[in-house]
Amino acid sequence: MPLSRFSFPTTIHFGPGARALVAGDLAAAGVRRPLVVTDKGVSPLPFFGELVADLGRDGLDVGTFDGVWGNPVKSQVDAGVEAFRAHGADAIVGVGGGAALDVAKAVGLMATHPGDLFDYEDEMPGARPIEATVPYFVALPTTAGTGSEVGRSAVIADDDTHVKKIIFSPHLLAKAVFADPELTVGLPGPITAATGLDAITHNIEAYLAKHYHPICDGIALEGLRLGAQHLATAVAAPTDLDARGGMLMSSMMGAIAFQKGLGLVHSTAHALGTIADMHHGLANGVMIDIALEHNVEAVPERFTTMAVAVGLADATPGGFLRWLADLKAEVGIPATLAGTDVDPAKAGALAEFALGDACHLNNPRDCTLADFQLIFDKAFA
Numbered sequence: 289m290p291l292s293r294f295s296f297p298t299t300i301h302f303g304p305g306a307r308a309l310v311a312g313d314l315a316a317a318g319v320r321r322p323l324v325v326t327d328k329g330v331s332p333l334p335f336f337g338e339l340v341a342d343l344g345r346d347g348l349d350v351g352t353f354d355g356v357w358g359n360p361v362k363s364q365v366d367a368g369v370e371a372f373r374a375h376g377a378d379a380i381v382g383v384g385g386g387a388a389l390d391v392a393k394a395v396g397l398m399a400t401h402p403g404d405l406f407d408y409e410d411e412m413p414g415a416r417p418i419e420a421t422v423p424y425f426v427a428l429p430t431t432a433g434t435g436s437e438v439g440r441s442a443v444i445a446d447d448d449t450h451v452k453k454i455i456f457s458p459h460l461l462a463k464a465v466f467a468d469p470e471l472t473v474g475l476p477g478p479i480t481a482a483t484g485l486d487a488i489t490h491n492i493e494a495y496l497a498k499h500y501h502p503i504c505d506g507i508a509l510e511g512l513r514l515g516a517q518h519l520a521t522a523v524a525a526p527t528d529l530d531a532r533g534g535m536l537m538s539s540m541m542g543a544i545a546f547q548k549g550l551g552l553v554h555s556t557a558h559a560l561g562t563i564a565d566m567h568h569g570l571a572n573g574v575m576i577d578i579a580l581e582h583n584v585e586a587v588p589e590r591f592t593t594m595a596v597a598v599g600l601a602d603a604t605p606g607g608f609l610r611w612l613a614d615l616k617a618e619v620g621i622p623a624t625l626a627g628t629d630v631d632p633a634k635a636g637a638l639a640e641f642a643l644g645d646a647c648h649l650n651n652p653r654d655c656t657l658a659d660f661q662l663i664f665d666k667a668f669a
């Protein structure tokens with residue numbers, strides 16, 4: 289057995305009202321001038337104004353930057369760094385979904401590192417090193433899907449080419465996460481469904497990824513069980529804090545688990561995101577059962593274990609795939625790409641993009657171009 293290294297360092301304050309603990313945490317860390325980084329959709333919400341006011345009441349001199357929207361691009365990071373310098377900030381509070389939290393991490397990096405953001409691209413030959421000098425950073429998620437608040441990477445696209453680059457370092461991890469289900473209550477049903485399917489896909493693909501990581505496997509199975517228990521309720525009853533909390537935890541567990549790796553579903557979702565501009569969670573949601581069928585013959589016992597974890601009477605691989613299809617229908621995710629506006633003429637390009645995506649390298653069964661072509665043919669049928 290090869291030597292392994294496991295690391296789970298993030299402090300997580302979890303539960304309704306957790307956001308009230310941010311000021312005390314910042315003060316204890318010696319922070320005086322935090323910059324709150326968020327996106328345009330979050331900054332007008334009542335809770336955001338209250339959060340900033342609360343931080344100010346505790347004697348902190350708070351600046352805000354809300355120049356994040358859509359899929360984050362480098363110019364947003366550059367603008368955030370300018371805001372950080374203009375405020376004379378000494379810490380970053382990230383508030384929002386994956387986009388805002390990723391930009392927050394990248395702003396912290398570029399506030400203390402020389403050169404250009406993409407000089408730090410993960411695994412690029414000659415990439416500059418990321419040091420521990422990044423400012424103090426805490427994260428408050430407002431969606432339950434990407435789990436970026438517990439992740440150690442930022443995905444930022446080039447403004448012109450739209451090519452996404454991954455910046456990765458343990459130094460980018462939040463020092464503390466304030467996971468407050470009340471912040472996700474305002475999410476519309478379709479976004480709750482799509483982001484929730486992303487979380488469920490992270491748990492499933494992490495569990496199926498081929499590396500040795502029993503700790504992540506355990507987290508992934510419980511994260512999957514929580515997602516199975518709570519997603520439909522979170523969509524149908526948006527103010528149900530128990531369901532919102534369950535999805536927020538499932539999302540964080542998925543992101544913690546996928547340090548083990550992801551798989552072919554994410555390769556198809558990345559293709560749909562880049563070529564068809566499809567929402568990442570929606571893309572995973574549509575593709576999940578169609579693509580996962582490819583893996584059954586390689587690891588049938590793992591599908592059976594997942595079927596048991598979500599409480600199915602039919603604890604078989606086929607039963608698990610049918611459960612996913614039923615869940616999609618229940619929360620309003622289209623069964624196939626035929627139920628979306630993606631052009632079927634793009635099937636070939638989607639298959640080629642998916643083959644070039646790195647996620648499927650951790651898949652339990654190899655994927656060839658012909659495999660991806662078959663998967664997209666099925667998805668458009």
Ligand SMILES: [Zn+2]
Nearest residue numbers: 486490554568
């Ligand atoms: Zn994902």
